[in-house]
Amino acid sequence: MKNFFELVVVIPVGPKCNAEFIEDTIKSLLHYTVDVPKIILADDSHKGTGNFLKIIFPDIDVITTTKNLGKFCGLYINLSNAFQHALKNYSFKVLLRMDTDALIINNDPAREAVNLFEQHPDIGIAGQYPLDYNDKSWDRSWPYFQLSRFTHILKMWKRPLVNLPLRKYYTRAVKHGYVMAESVFGGACFYSERCLKKLADAKLLPVNIFKTLILEEDHLFAILVKSVGMNLGDLSSGDKPFACAWKDLPDSPEHLFKKGKKIIHSVRCYYKMKEAEIRRYFRQIRKLEASPTFKHNL
Secondary structure (H helix, E strand, C coil): CCEEEEEEEEEEECCCCCHHHHHHHHHHHHHHCCCCCEEEEEECCCCCHHHHHHHHCCCCEEEECCCCCCCCHHHHHHHHHHHHHHHHHEEEEEEEEECCCEEECCCCCCHHHHHHHHHCCCEEEEECCCECCCCCECCCHHHHHHHHHHHCCCHHHHCHHHHHHHHHHHHHHHHCCCCCCCCCCCCEEEEEHHHHHHHHHCCCCCCHHHHHCCCCHHHHHHHHHHHCCCEEEECCCCCCCEEECCCCCCCCHHHHHHCCCCEEECCCEECCEEHHHHHHHHHHHHHHHCCCCHHHHC
């Protein structure tokens, strides 16, 4: 029988990732989750980063790639293999996929995702969607341009081995309501177990030929999820838990914490604040929360 976890967390690790920062991200997960999650590191570092972290956190799983997969849809391959590992070994309510520069900053980060997937079983991925943190539309010009080239009936013949299968799943996704270039922001997002099982049953975890696609992995996953009849969901608007931007924080650390946001990306910088300082700010909050006088201080 598979071990059950309410929350499984998959963290992809690349060669440039800082092990101390990953340790801090894992500690934020362990501090704020109600039940201990199963954490899976999808280690594409080829530097032993995952094994080093397993010394610190013996209960994590480390899935190591045999050769460097890189970014873009190489990351899709790495994540797909980690998702397959999760499905094979565990049962769970939700899976959180988060980058190493994402952080948990408030209690019970999976609660809203569990409720959303239970109330709307048609939703497969949820997170920062459909708008950015400031309720503005994402700039989708780059993925739109790429998909227009890869799926166009005339242009796709330049690389038919990869573009033909992409067009097949793209066409299926459109039939299920997919809008070209839409996606749930991939730096941190939730998947339902039902969604991942449907992707696995459709043999989409992974399609190895897609490694050569010049698309971000979240753009590809949106197409594949819609192709199996699942939908994308909002966990970011209003008081929902996500607050994500691409290369920096969408708001100040203080505002994000006070607003009750729970999952943030990217902690690499906020104006003049760099990653070490941002992480130190939230680490001090965790230290305060762990003290017996925390409630009194509030």
